[in-house]
Amino acid sequence: MAMFVHLTSAANAPRIRRSGIRAAGDAQGGPRGVYCFPVLPSYTLTHQWLRELARSGSRGGLVAVHLRLDDGQRVSLGRYSDRVREIPAAIPAAEAVRRIAALEDPRGWEVFVPRAIRRGEVHRLRAAPQVVGWRYLPDAHGVRPCTCFGCRVRGGYGARRLLERLPHPLDGPPPPVRVLLARVAASGDPGDPVVLREVLHWFGTRRRGPLAQLARLAAHPDPGVREELVWAVARWSTPGVTELLDGLAGDPHPDVREAVEAIREP
Template identity: 80%
Template sequence: MAIFVHLTSAANAPRIRRSGVRAASHGQGGTRGVYCFPVLPSYTLTHQWLRELARFGSRGGLVAVHMRLDDDQQVLVGRYTDRSRGAQATVSASEAVRRIAALEDPRGWEVFVPRAIRPSEVHRVRTAPQVAGWRYLPDAHGARPCTCFGCRVRGGYGARRLRERLPHPLDGPPPPTRVLLARVAAAGDPGDPAALREALHWFGMRRRGPLAQLTHLATHPDPEVREELVWAVAAWSTPGVTALLADLAADPDPDVRDAVESTRTSQ
């Protein structure tokens, strides 16, 4: 039988001992199941996903659940980057172990069991050291971290200091409100469209903003400025946003109206 390890929150340990591992994760193609990794001679490689999973929080730390699966159990195997491309292969559990064990560098590889794990298949549940493995991606240590909106982890340890130290040219952190308002004023009347769109782009990264100083842009002659205004203020909790969006919903430009409708359907 093939032996795999599944990493999960310590708070789940009593339930797993009693009822097994639930099929709570989504794999390639939206299938529900359980992620795991073969038990290899290298302890570090076996538990390589531990630090990455710990980044997303766990109650009481993480534990290692050792599972015994039939050799002919069908699983998905591949690198985590293959999942979004639908390139993970469907093989038997024994073949998944063979493929991963034969790799020169198996970091970033994963096995997905497309079903729940029965209690009889749980071999043991034990504590695991919380320092093994890589974070973000293999070989990330020593590489300059990316602070773009897609890569950064909101609320992560040191995330704010990292963004301030390595600001992204498009994704911030945004300049202070007073600086942005000065740029809006310097753009003139009715205002340079490019300068106004750039300032509104940065305003859109805030949770609140000076709505009263920006409402005049709802009548700007350039429809792209009015559309950017919609995206900038739609998520604000500032009083008056709903009324402004209601006015822009009747804008003569269809792109502006579509922007308002999109913000309403996404909320």
Template identity: 75%
Template sequence: MAMFVHLTSAAGAPRVRRSGIRAASHGQDGARGVYCFPVLRSYTLTHQWLRELARFGGRGPFVAVHIRLDDDQPVLAGPYWDRAQATVPAAEAVRRIAALDDPRGWEVFVPRAVRPGEVHRIRAVPQVAGWRYRPDAHGTRPCTCFGCRVRGGYGSRRLRERLPHPLDGPSPPAETLLARIAAAGDPGDPAELKDALYWFATRRRGPFDRLAHLADHPDPGVRDSLAWAVGRWSTPGAAALLDRLADDPDPGVRETVADLR
């Protein structure tokens, strides 16, 4: 039997004891399952994901759920940045990760729920183990590009002001961007529209009602950029616009909406 650790909120520990671990996470190709990591000799490496998971707003302290899986249970194993992780038996996943010189950033994905009988024990763990942002991030200059920065994170606004990114610096005002969209004409120059929508995608809210007409633009690239722009907005009505783009005739736009959801 292969032993793994799954980190979860302490508030959910009674449910885990009673019903196991739900297949609530999404893996490759939209599969649902449970993320975990092998129990290694190093306590720090075994619980390396704790601080990174807590950074995303986990409720209260985390606990470690030890689970036993059959050696032949198929799992996905690989570093988190690998979009083509290998499918291997659970015992082989443990062997591969234990043999690495530096297994930080590796993960194991079980493509199903974990049954109550597979839960070995649940125990408290220190809340300061592991890395944040990425392995070896400590001591390096933080990147403030749109892909790396944490929206709404502690001190993120001051960090962007102190270290503006040459491509993803402070966004132009919304009215400036809307004026550029209006000046692009009807239906509008695709390059100019996509550039303006790029800056709208860096915002948490926006005037979706003044952008909705772009859902009918003949260029699928513009419609795709519109989906990215409003996909994470909290503005009322933005979800309805995304629903409309989910039925777009272009498969690329539909795929973008699916990725955002």
């Protein structure tokens, strides 16, 4: 029997003791299953994913769930950057353990079991120290962090100070709202498309914005400005966004209509 460890929130421990580990999917529509890692002689390598998973938040910390799988259980194996969930289950669990144990540096590797873990396969649950493993990616310590919109963790510990210390040329921090609105006013009527697209880009990095002052851009003659307006307000919680997007959904230009459809896809 091959032994693996699955890290999960302590709040899930009672349910796992009752019925095992349920298969979970992801936002990209990949197969449902359970991520785990072989139990190796090195305690640190075995629990290497702990600090990275803890960044997403967990009630009561994380616990280590040891599970035994039949040696012939088909699993996927890959590094985190290989999108392991898309690799077909092609190797036995025992072979996955052998391959990872033979690696010179197994950090960042993971095993995906394409099904739920039954109660009888759960060997034990135990508390795990919350300071083991790497964060962000292996060898990230000492590397200048990226503050682009895709990499930064919004609301994370020290995120605001990091963004102020290492501003990204495209993703901020954005200029103050009053400065952006002044640029809109100075661009004239209907407004310079280049200036307006840049301003809307910065507004798109915010969670709320001055919708009343920007709503007139929905009638701008440049379709690029109208499309950028869609992306700018897409994540806003400001009242009136839905009505604005409803109007842009019937825009005569296909790029604008497709942008509205894209942000409304479930």
